[in-house]
Amino acid sequence: MSFGFLAFAFEPSPLQYFCVAHPSSSAKVNGLACKNPALVQASDFSFSGLHLAGNTSNPNGSKVSPVSVAQVPGLNTLGISMVRIDYAPWGINPPHTHPRATEILTVIEGSLQVGFVTSNPGNTLFTKTLQKGDVFVFPVGLVHFQRNVVTGHAVAIAGFSNDILAKAFQVDKSVVDQLQAKF
Numbered sequence: 001m002s003f004g005f006l007a008f009a010f011e012p013s014p015l016q017y018f019c020v021a022h023p024s025s026s027a028k029v030n031g032l033a034c035k036n037p038a039l040v041q042a043s044d045f046s047f048s049g050l051h052l053a054g055n056t057s058n059p060n061g062s063k064v065s066p067v068s069v070a071q072v073p074g075l076n077t078l079g080i081s082m083v084r085i086d087y088a089p090w091g092i093n094p095p096h097t098h099p100r101a102t103e104i105l106t107v108i109e110g111s112l113q114v115g116f117v118t119s120n121p122g123n124t125l126f127t128k129t130l131q132k133g134d135v136f137v138f139p140v141g142l143v144h145f146q147r148n149v150v151t152g153h154a155v156a157i158a159g160f161s162n163d164i165l166a167k168a169f170q171v172d173k174s175v176v177d178q179l180q181a182k183f
């Protein structure tokens, strides 16, 4: 059977094919209000610049460059986003959580120690040192981190199963102390 000229459709969970974020609306339904579909363009689904290194001149020695609904209006309500993360030598993306998003990360330059912590049962640290091309997953809601373990620059690309603009960073100091004790 050939499918070459068949059009497949499915019932997506959203009510429209897309809901490109309206540039000036502050209304929030399940995301931002939709732009008039007749005015939507390809550029609403596009972003340029992820090849550019972020500025890591800060106390953590890392920089997250997001590609979320603020950068790509067409991501609105789709439940997916991504980031580039740059790390100075020994830089760290400190322990944090994404309450609604699982994160999948790959190293494209350098080497990173990564890990996450489960809180029940016990505080178990799952950690691994990644080389270029390696992939690691941080399950939704769990405290996690990345740390550059080489003397050169490191770069990672990560995808999220939800928009992470609403992320909450609330890490108990004891968790940070525990993680640092293991380094």
Ligand code: MN
Pocket (backbone or CB within 6 Å): 096, 097, 098, 103, 138, 144
């Ligand atoms: Mn993260």
